[in-house]
Amino acid sequence: MPTIRIPTLLRPAVGGVARVEAEGATIGEVLAGAAALHPEFGDLVFESDGSLKRFLAVFLGGRDVRHLRGLDTPVPPGAEIIILPAAAGGAR
Amino acid sequence: MNDYHDLVRRAKEQITEVTAAELAARRNAPPVLVDVREAYEAATGIIPGAHLAPRGVLEKAMPQIAPDTSTEVVLYCTVGNRSALAALVLAQMGYTAVASLAGGIAHWRVNGYPIEMPAGAGDTDARYARHLALPEIGRAGQQRLGESRVLVVGAGGLGSPAALYLAAAGVGTLGIVDYDVIDVSNLQRQVLHDTARIGSLKVDSAAATLSALNPWVAVETHAIRLEASNVAEIASGYDVVVDGTDSFPARYLLNDAALNLRIPVVHGSVVRFEGQLMVVDPYRGPCYRCVFPVPPPPELSPSCAEAGVLGAIPGVIGSLQAVEAVKLLLGIGETLAGRLLVFDGLAGQIDVFSTARDPGCEACADPDRPPVLVDYDEACRPVR
């Protein structure tokens, strides 16, 4: 089953864990699978029209899925998906 | 108010000036010569035999240089203004035979009189020995670093290690941008500053620390908030920009400016135990907006003040920013252009993801139409 790695700021939406396992053969299906387990997570990653939120970068196999096939990108079994919002902190 | 030029004009009425020709004629019985410029200026060459005493330390240094106040002393700087002001101070100290070199070392040079390198400047080989041992840097690379100009935006958690390592590396000119003053809560990670300087401007503290580390580096301070109206003027003329800002509006603005000026930017950011790093090589690789077209909502993008940060995390990311800046300056290695490095300190993991230019990017899609510079609000919408 594919795994989604969750950065600390997004963990409250998945009950505080660092990884979520979910079924699915594409990025969209795996994220939807995780959303079925954690509804807050669905609100976090999906727009109301089902597209991916623009502030999130999603990586599979070290590559940005926007430059693969987006939510339709096939996910091999056991693959790790990383979702990432930009961070702003630095100076103060 | 009497401005600088008024002060200089009046000082020159009260002091004695000597010309370059008069000073050169004293070759066999020279007066005590004192160069009052900063070390990085003196590093470009001094009048043979001159003592180095930048204006900030002149009064303290004079008793060692000339214990007898009747000693004949000639002060000089670049063009003869600072040395005129310094001559007044020496008169106040009781020196009775002080003069200032009219036209400074600039006149001395154009008249073809001899120049020598100051003693400390000869420490270059020793100071940079570990760089000279690297085939990728060597003498040519070190020379290039010395001629390079890097702008560090934010003298905070990221800018501190980045600026320290770049100064130590011998980057010739470091610009530092920060409008803020030092707060005690900064000291947990902002290693440019110290407890005694709480309340001082961060750029002044940065200049003091960096000059002490490497006096041959020129530090240009910009105690100002970056805005659409000033970012191009401040950043132009630098070879690389290091982004150590603390907000998305500042990051997007810096990205837009870099695209306009075609200056590479090394972006870094941190929160809690995590850090991110990417290089924007304008129009050759993805820009910041190609990777993060919009910022997260505020609840998902807390500042370090709200969410906390382990002090050593910006230490790691800021140091990596210095590595990337040196690579860009020297054209060595594979920069992180087109890649996003993510450090998870708690997990003990570093990942590097490849990114790509977005053909529909609002900022960099068309090289012939760089983004108009506008200020952004917290959601990074243009402020009209």
Ligand SMILES: [Zn+2]
């Ligand atoms: Zn772009």
